[in-house]
Amino acid sequence: xxxxxxxxxxxxxxxxxxxxxxxxxxxxxxxxxxxxxxxxxxxxxxxxxxxxxxxxxxxxxxxxxxxxxxxxxxxxxxxxxxxxxxxxxxxxxxxxxxxxxxxxxxxxxxxxxxxxxxxxxxxxxxxxxxxxxxxxxxxxxxxxxxxxxxxxxxxxxxxxxxxxxxxxxxxxxxxxxxxxxxxxxxxxxxxxxxxxxx
Amino acid sequence: xxxxxxxxxxxxxxxxxxxxxxxxxxxxxxxxxxxxxxxxxxxxxxxxxxxxxxxxxxxxxxxxxxxxxxxxxxxxxxxxxxxxxxxxxxxxxxxxxxxxxxxxxxxxxxxxxxxxxxxxxxxxxxxxxxxxxxxxxxxxxxxxxxxxxxxxxxxxxxxxxxxxxxxxxxxxxxxxxxx
Numbered sequence: 001x002x003x004x005x006x007x008x009x010x011x012x013x014x015x016x017x018x019x020x021x022x023x024x025x026x027x028x029x030x031x032x033x034x035x036x037x038x039x040x041x042x043x044x045x046x047x048x049x050x051x052x053x054x055x056x057x058x059x060x061x062x063x064x065x066x067x068x069x070x071x072x073x074x075x076x077x078x079x080x081x082x083x084x085x086x087x088x089x090x091x092x093x094x095x096x097x098x099x100x101x102x103x104x105x106x107x108x109x110x111x112x113x114x115x116x117x118x119x120x121x122x123x124x125x126x127x128x129x130x131x132x133x134x135x136x137x138x139x140x141x142x143x144x145x146x147x148x149x150x151x152x153x154x155x156x157x158x159x160x161x162x163x164x165x166x167x168x169x170x171x172x173x174x175x176x177x178x179x180x181x182x183x184x185x186x187x188x189x190x191x192x193x194x195x196x197x198x
Numbered sequence: 199x200x201x202x203x204x205x206x207x208x209x210x211x212x213x214x215x216x217x218x219x220x221x222x223x224x225x226x227x228x229x230x231x232x233x234x235x236x237x238x239x240x241x242x243x244x245x246x247x248x249x250x251x252x253x254x255x256x257x258x259x260x261x262x263x264x265x266x267x268x269x270x271x272x273x274x275x276x277x278x279x280x281x282x283x284x285x286x287x288x289x290x291x292x293x294x295x296x297x298x299x300x301x302x303x304x305x306x307x308x309x310x311x312x313x314x315x316x317x318x319x320x321x322x323x324x325x326x327x328x329x330x331x332x333x334x335x336x337x338x339x340x341x342x343x344x345x346x347x348x349x350x351x352x353x354x355x356x357x358x359x360x361x362x363x364x365x366x367x368x369x370x371x372x373x374x375x376x377x
Contacts, residue, residue: 027286050211062215081226083346106315109235131324133328138258
């Protein structure tokens with residue numbers, strides 16, 4: 001049953017090719033969605049263009065439904081799927097810092113790679129900055145190691161937290177996601193009228 | 199400034215999102231984990247650092263976990279994936295006439311200001327992404343789809359942080375009269 005360990009199933013070289021192809025598709029989709037353009041990404045924070053919200057939440061909802069459908073019919077072992085461990089405080093503080101960085105920089109790390117690949121100079125500067133930030137983190141994390149491991153809850157899922165069956169959580173998130181996208185659309189129309197999303 | 203050549207339109211965001219969701223599912227199905235970006239950049243940087251100051255890398259726990267001793271920081275799926283992102287982004291842009299040396303910036307600022315802000319934003323993003331153990335790809339998309347509590351809180355924090363400063367920084371992005 002899936003998931004597999006590709007390094008073992010295919011051997012290192014073929015596994016690397018698969019990862020390269022996954023990355024290729026990822027980069028292709030991001031660029032096709034217009035995420036190589038910082039203005040389009042930053043416009044999300046002014047509700048002028050909602051592509052970020054639409055792409056991101058559609059992707060999460062589609063993947064989530066597929067994952068739990070596949071695990072429901074026994075094709076995929078969810079227990080064997082990597083769930084990002086929760087480290088509450090560094091996750092939240094890191095997220096806040098990233099949110100501020102997003103508005104200054106107009107990219108997130110993945111989209112900046114796509115911007116740089118299509119020769120957007122602002123993306124190249126962003127990637128250079130990100131390299132400095134990433135390097136800086138590696139050099140300074142030793143100063144606040146305790147904080148970096150704080151709020152350690154391990155593999156902690158929404159269904160564990162809420163004490164609900166996973167089907168309910170998935171259904172709830174789909175409903176919330178659809179309502180949120182609809183409400184964001186209303187807000188955009190209220191702020192900018194019927195003008196095209198730019 | 200308006201563009202001279204009209205490049206092809208971008209995909210409908212719901213179509214792009216659905217395709218990205220299927221890719222994310224396929225990735226989990228095949229490999230047991232999701233997508234990533236900042237981690238790959240991190241490993242490339244550590245690889246360079248390991249060439250220059252190997253002793254320092256071996257004695258700094260965070261760096262040693264990737265490149266300590268005989269460990270090769272590039273021997274990891276996320277590195278291949280990042281190379282793929284660059285290639286895929288380039289090919290998509292190239293097919294649609296969007297590979298052009300240019301700077302995208304708000305109408306109220308100069309390219310030079312945009313570069314400085316992009317660099318500053320990059321520093322914050324890079325630092326925050328490693329603190330949070332992942333970025334929009336590795337935490338929000340991947341952890342969100344498999345229902346990690348930490349990933350959902352992270353995602354919320356990114357939007358809170360962004361919207362908190364968006365109004366103050368509106369001159370960077372908004373058209374003059376709407377600002």
